Amino acid sequence: MKPGTTVTMEPPKVRAPNIRDVARLAGVSYQTVSRVLNNAESIKPSTKQRVLEVIEQIGYRPNQAARALVTSKSRTIGVLTSQTAHYGPTTSLHAIEDAAREAGYLITTTSLSTSDQGSITEGLEHLMAQAIEGLVVIAPQVRVFDAFRQLALTIPLVTLDSTGQDAPRSLSVDQIAGARMATNHLIELGHEDIVHVAGPRDWIEAEARMRGFLDAINAADLRTHRPVLGDWTADFGYHVGTELLDFRDFTAVFAGNDQMALGLLHAFRNAGLDVPGDISVVGFDDIPEARHFFPPLTTVRQDFAELGRRSIALLVGEIEGEEDLDHAQILPELIVRESTARARR
Amino acid sequence: MKPGTTVTMEPPKVRAPNIRDVARLAGVSYQTVSRVLNNAESIKPSTKQRVLEVIEQIGYRPNQAARALVTSKSRTIGVLTSQTAHYGPTTSLHAIEDAAREAGYLITTTSLSTSDQGSITEGLEHLMAQAIEGLVVIAPQVRVFDAFRQLALTIPLVTLDSTGQDAPRSLSVDQIAGARMATNHLIELGHEDIVHVAGPRDWIEAEARMRGFLDAINAADLRTHRPVLGDWTADFGYHVGTELLDFRDFTAVFAGNDQMALGLLHAFRNAGLDVPGDISVVGFDDIPEARHFFPPLTTVRQDFAELGRRSIALLVGEIEGEEDLDHAQILPELIVRESTARARR
């Protein structure tokens, strides 16, 4: 085999303007230009003006790599998210991007297709290779914390989780309260046999909703079966709905999210049952489509955008060493529509 | 120099190890370490091995900023996306992230909350400030191209659009064909009065679907009203569905996406109409929930993940100067479920 012939293409002569080009054209030193770029104080307004004009004129853009190299600050925040196209995480992500951009930070996202330890570690490594200054974990699974600890990472971390106790810094919608609200709503309607279709085992959110459900059940001195563990999809809701009808007696279902609720509605309809006449169904999230389900879904609304914004506020605060950060939980809201009614007796 | 005389008691800085630390510990020059990092050819296996061991041992991570500075390559791809939590764009985005990571590129995303020219330009500027080497535009609106041209950007661009003619490099699901398939399906069922509820005016995808619809209508010598322009949401579908019933005669609706179709189903059901008995409805996208709508929705499936993967293949190919890139359109697929039936006469 021939030795690797490295095809070195002649780089175009057109080099991007640098700080010295600006300095020369403005008739100042490069340090003065640097001061203008960094809003230093002792700069004569007329000088600043002149420099800014040159920058504008030649379309100068500061080289972030050079800046990052010398300051060892990347101004980049990493986001680790699970690879789901769900409404909640996506909405939060958009809000995070907006908020970060506004705070002058850059976002790099890595999504996890699988939730095994290996891919989590790999995703984290990928982000760390970019020298991120902070990390946001959306829809976190418990294992993320293990991976984080294992890598002995020291950057600030904010998780959009639920319990607020696993991670030192976390932020969340109070999902336990939300689940309690949903369950109590059913209890108040007279339901005594309520099934909970939960999310996957290792999702913190799933666990919190389950806990809220069980809290409410216990407080009302009711009994229940062990919650069914699902995968958040409508398909799962449909299948479990079909199966449930075969071997369980119940008058209401509290689904861990709206998609699974949709599948349940489908299954019950197929079986000739009326919702809410025969069975009441409650979801969680209040995705924009929930009000157009048949019947329109009673669910728990979460403010995902607010969650995203606050997570960045928290993280940036921590990166920049501020005190008194706002960790308060966000309260969800019960939205009663037409999928719930008094229990038949 | 005399060994032993210099007591190296440097104050242990909390500095991350650099290439020279590795070199010293491995007993080679920094250049050799660099060669190992970049998989250069002429490295003795034993040397390489030793260097890799040191790297592993002290947890050395190459500094991307320094590398980017000297190579003027950021290995970063920007993604510009609209701030919607919709299934399609989100799925593509995840696929893009995966594919990019695999190709050794980093993704930074910017989402546009509004679609005015200003915010598009701002979003592009934000990405350019990171020296991105390529740009992927998801769910592009026509104005993005104007902004791109106006900034006189010279980096490779791939758009996940539909028509494939506005941009020099674009990749798409053949949405015109998809819309034609959906419409022909209705025509074959004997429908003669078909309404199209389209997406927003400045979305290329909306336009392509509209064009496919009109093509099919014309080919069948049918007449139709001017399509209604919507906003992709279920809410809009619901409202327009209610209004349509008041002043138009039709037996079928082709909705620009599944969400609007869901809203239409809701509106028709509210009016006491049966789908598909009285009215047939077709959607577009095949979101995972579509099969659980009431009734399960006939729709056009797009392979969003494949689209995302191919967009990165295309972009990376272009960045690295390859030839023979695959621009072939991806064919969508008609999924017939229960929301369509023969026209009543």
Added chain:
DNA sequence: CCATGCAATGTGAGCGATCACATTTTGTGA
């Protein structure tokens, strides 16, 4: 009129890597 002090601006060094080229080591055939 000059020492003083502060505001404004300039100079040299270096962040951590790669590039181009220089140098040493190794392998080969005459």
Added chain:
DNA sequence: TCACAAAATGTGATCGCTCACATTGCATGG
């Protein structure tokens, strides 16, 4: 045995910027 090319490794310069410190300009007061 030795010239000599190829393989392996080393040295100096440099990317664009910020840092720490040095220098200049200019009003002020004694």
